[in-house]
Amino acid sequence: xxxxxxxxxxxxxxxxxxxxxxxxxxxxxxxxxxxxxxxxxxxxxxxxxxxxxxxxxxxxxxxxxxxxxxxxxxxxxxxxxxxxxxxxxxxxxxxxxxxxxxxxxxxxxxxxxxxxxxxxxxxxxxxxxxxxxxxxxxxxxxxxxxxxxxxxxxxxxxxxxxxxxxxxxxxxxxxxxxxxxxxxxxxxxxxxxxxxxxxxxxxxxxxxxxxxxxxxxxxxxxxxxxxxxxxxxxxxxxxxxxxxxxxxxxxxx
Amino acid sequence: xxxxxxxxxxxxxxxxxxxxxxxxxxxxxxxxxxxxxxxxxxxxxxxxxxxxxxxxxxxxxxxxxxxxxxxxxxxxxxxxxxxxxxxxxxxxxxxxxxxxxxxxxxxxxxxxxxxxxxxxxxxxxxxxxxxxxxxxxxxxxxxxxxxxxxxxxxxxxxxxxxxxxxxxxxxxxxxxxxxxxxxxxxxxxxxxxxxxxxxxxxxxxxxxxxxxxxxxxxxxxxxxxxxxxxxxxxxxxxxxxxxxxxxxxxxxxxxxxxxxxxxxxxxxxxxxxxxxxxxxxxx
Numbered sequence: 001x002x003x004x005x006x007x008x009x010x011x012x013x014x015x016x017x018x019x020x021x022x023x024x025x026x027x028x029x030x031x032x033x034x035x036x037x038x039x040x041x042x043x044x045x046x047x048x049x050x051x052x053x054x055x056x057x058x059x060x061x062x063x064x065x066x067x068x069x070x071x072x073x074x075x076x077x078x079x080x081x082x083x084x085x086x087x088x089x090x091x092x093x094x095x096x097x098x099x100x101x102x103x104x105x106x107x108x109x110x111x112x113x114x115x116x117x118x119x120x121x122x123x124x125x126x127x128x129x130x131x132x133x134x135x136x137x138x139x140x141x142x143x144x145x146x147x148x149x150x151x152x153x154x155x156x157x158x159x160x161x162x163x164x165x166x167x168x169x170x171x172x173x174x175x176x177x178x179x180x181x182x183x184x185x186x187x188x189x190x191x192x193x194x195x196x197x198x199x200x201x202x203x204x205x206x207x208x209x210x211x212x213x214x215x216x217x218x219x220x221x222x223x224x225x226x227x228x229x230x231x232x233x234x235x236x237x238x239x240x241x242x243x244x245x246x247x248x249x250x251x252x253x
Numbered sequence: 254x255x256x257x258x259x260x261x262x263x264x265x266x267x268x269x270x271x272x273x274x275x276x277x278x279x280x281x282x283x284x285x286x287x288x289x290x291x292x293x294x295x296x297x298x299x300x301x302x303x304x305x306x307x308x309x310x311x312x313x314x315x316x317x318x319x320x321x322x323x324x325x326x327x328x329x330x331x332x333x334x335x336x337x338x339x340x341x342x343x344x345x346x347x348x349x350x351x352x353x354x355x356x357x358x359x360x361x362x363x364x365x366x367x368x369x370x371x372x373x374x375x376x377x378x379x380x381x382x383x384x385x386x387x388x389x390x391x392x393x394x395x396x397x398x399x400x401x402x403x404x405x406x407x408x409x410x411x412x413x414x415x416x417x418x419x420x421x422x423x424x425x426x427x428x429x430x431x432x433x434x435x436x437x438x439x440x441x442x443x444x445x446x447x448x449x450x451x452x453x454x455x456x457x458x459x460x461x462x463x464x465x466x467x468x469x470x471x472x473x474x475x476x477x478x479x480x481x482x483x484x485x486x487x488x489x490x491x492x493x494x495x496x497x498x499x500x501x502x503x504x505x506x507x508x509x510x511x512x513x514x515x516x517x518x519x520x521x522x523x524x525x526x527x528x529x530x531x532x533x534x535x536x
Binding site: 119124126127128129130131156158160161163166167168170171172174175177178179181182185186187188192193195196197199200201202203204205207232233234 | 394400401402404429431432433434436439440441443444445446447448450451452455458459460461465466468469470472473474475476477478480507508510
């Protein structure tokens with residue numbers, strides 16, 4: 001059954017991106033952006049896409065819900081609990097599982113079988129594929145609902161094992177972290193690192209500019225989550241990446 | 254103004270750089286310790302120009318002129334005629350030491366000695382000469398005639414003047430120079446490590462398969478090639494060697510740690526495209 005109405009909660013840039021894409025596919029959108037992820041200083045607060053409706057609380061009559069918080073796990077947990085309480089049990093919840101595994105999230109709600117993870121990171125919807133991850137409780141119906149959603153917004157879906165960072169966010173954020181280490185150590189300027197990576201390895205964007213597009217706070221959140229999840233020094237965030245989050249996304253060059 | 258470039262070593266990189274320099278209008282003195290290597294380098298360059306003319310990438314006149322500007326030389330002392338030196342010998346500090354000792358005697362103090370290394374310390378190479386301030390890294394990427402990037406590496410004692418001269422030469426060769434500090438892996442070989450390292454770990458942890466990871470990276474991220482396709486292309490042994498070198502030079506920094514999967518593939522002799530078998534099988 002095609003989705004008619006979707007509820008999208010989470011970090012501002014992700015909520016806006018997913019809302020625009022859903023609206024483009026004629027799906028009604030009710031959205032709520034997290035207070036903390038509102039927006040970084042120095043940038044304009046984005047308008048909500050035309051046609052989307054801002055809601056103070058979850059609405060019942062949706063066919064699907066998205067929870068797209070990566071920055072604050074507190075907000076994510078609150079959003080999920082709220083959605084889980086209000087939504088009829090047949091409604092699936094697709095939740096970003098980039099900074100916390102979907103298995104861990106499934107312990108927060110009363111109906112974990114309706115929960116499935118998605119590799120949501122700002123700008124990645126420009127690609128033609130999205131990553132999904134299941135917890136050991138995710139139902140077949142939920143997986144099907146997530147596949148249908150991917151199809152509805154014109155994306156292929158790849159199911160990967162539930163692991164913080166999933167595949168692409170982990171690789172991209174690790175690249176950005178290394179670029180920030182190199183910058184911090186004075187190996188080269190950020191713009192030069194970007195030029196070198198584009199010309200030397202054919203990357204579509206340089207890691208420094210890519211991190212800025214994604215949002216420094218989002219990148220930092222992924223690296224910090226990898227660090228926490230694996231407990232390995234390998235994933236410690238570059239101090240300069242942390243500083244950049246405090247500079248509120250102003251160019252770090 | 255630099256007129257004559259001396260190139261030491263006529264292997265793949267040396268001959269590729271010679272070709273680029275000649276097209277850019279430099280006079281090129283190309284030296285190799287082995288006459289056979291020198292001969293096959295000239296054959297290769299001729300072939301490159303021939304196919305360039307056929308594909309209309311270069312006019313016949315320009316190709317003839319460029320070819321005439323490359324002078325293969327068997328005597329090391331002919332390097333004395335160059336006013337900019339590019340050393341493209343094997344990646345072996347002992348070999349480079351011999352070369353730089355000889356260069357010290359025959360080239361003027363003001364001649365820049367650029368070394369096309371990807372893994373050795375520019376500072377260490379610089380210390381082999383009487384003029385460490387004139388030693389600079391000039392890292393071309395393979396194939397040199399195609400790849401636009403040149404990393405210009407500033408050693409501990411390299412002068413600003415040498416860095417600037419090297420950048421100017423790179424620009425005249427139609428390349429894009431990027432200046433970086435002498436640190437393991439310079440920019441590209443260091444910053445690219447997580448692309449392979451995280452992909453290998455994802456595979457090792459069973460998060461996704463080789464094919465899945467490559468597909469996600471390409472379709473999701475817009476990369477032209479996935480990490481495993483790229484490792485197969487580069488050569489799994491070569492990629493492993495670079496990783497080990499960066500890891501060791503950074504005193505075992507865990508971000509650069511190689512993965513057991515890489516070692517095992519090297520042990521198995523499945524090195525990628527060149528052995529028809531790597532992460533994928535090739536016919």
